[in-house]
Amino acid sequence: MNTNTGKVTLLSAGPGDLDLLTLKAVKALAAADVVLLDDLANPDIVTLAPQARVIRVGKRGGCRSTPQAFIERMMRRYALKGLHVVRVKGGEALLFGRAGEEIAILRDAGIALDIVNGISSGFAAAAGLGISLTHRRHCHGVTFVTAHTEDHGEPDWAALAATRTTLAIYMGMRRIGSIAAALLASLPADTPAAVVQWAGAIAERRLLTRLDRLAADAVDAGFDSPAVILVGDAIGESVEAEYGAAAGALTAVDKADDGVVAQAA
Structure with missing residues (x-):
């Protein structure tokens, strides 16, 4: 040196x-x-x-x-x-x-x-939602993944879904429709999902939804980058804590005061 x-x-x-x-x-x-x-x-x-x-x-x-x-x-x-x-x-x-x-x-x-080292937005997003990414009742791990590779390809979403881990998806907002569709080929429609924009910042916004409505709800609520997409049963803990209901059982709720939007089919 x-x-x-x-x-x-x-x-x-x-x-x-x-x-x-x-x-x-x-x-x-x-x-x-x-x-x-x-x-x-x-x-x-x-x-x-x-x-x-x-x-x-x-x-x-x-x-x-x-x-x-x-x-x-x-x-x-x-x-x-x-x-x-x-x-x-x-x-x-x-x-x-x-x-x-x-x-x-x-x-x-x-x-x-x-x-x-510092705190990644995936952890900040989980903190905002008040959940554990590795809640042992729901999963045995968490997978951090970027939505696109160096050659502009996509990960093997079927393989990722098969891990049954919580998925923390980075840089995925421009592909949220295709990501949700790919995961739906392997996961139930009512799998809890969330989007957290500007996680950990003053401008943080949080969307609680389910996998089959993930893309539509994110677009309707105006969510954009930078944001983290979270998918997995552990995300349902946030819905239960906030609203006393299982993921997917909600009617549409907009909590603008604290930046939380909950949607359901």
């Missing part, structure tokens, strides 16, 4: 609530010379890095994004100048955040690297 270089910290900013940052994250920000700020992170996070130069490098599905190669060049360039670069990523940096590519680039350049 080149001892004359600076270093890079891959920092997980969590779901948006700055109170959920780790102490390690706060210390890294305070020591940063350069902050490369992800579009999904709370922009107020820069107040914790008062001496840093802030460069916004947003990456959003379906929107104009900063090219990944440019971000990697920026990290390498400033670190090789001896600076401490903090690459701020929304959620958990190691989960669907292209961290693997950035780690490889930095290692190849001999640049020191720290990784700071």
Whole structure:
């Protein structure tokens, strides 16, 4: 490793609530010379890095994004100048955040690297719904999956449904119709489902529904990215807690005051 270089910290900013940052994250920000700020992170996070130069490098599905190669060049360039670069990523940096590519680039350049973990939006969504993703009454695990692969293909939804785990689906809103249809080939129509938009942030919205109405209800309620789709029997615990009814037994309810929308056939 080149001892004359600076270093890079891959920092997980969590779901948006700055109170959920780790102490390690706060210390890294305070020591940063350069902050490369992800579009999904709370922009107020820069107040914790008062001496840093802030460069916004947003990456959003379906929107104009900063090219990944440019971000990697920026990290390498400033670190090789001896600076401490903090690459701020929304959620958990190691989960669907292209961290693997950035780690490889930095290692190849001999640049020191720290990784700071954070709360992924899937966990924040579960917290907002007041459920356990691995409730032992309903499942034996949870599967985190992205709705599209590098080659723009889709996961094997039938195989995922067969696991009988809670499915936490990231980056799936543009394909929510095809996702629901694929899962319905293997799961019952009344399987509890939810969409949580801006999980863990002040603007959080939550939709409780069932699998056969998932796509229609999400569209009708105006849900969009960034959002996490949750599917599985464990999601029914949120419906029971909120409304004293099993998933699918609800009439339509709109709780605009707390951002919860419940729909049923």
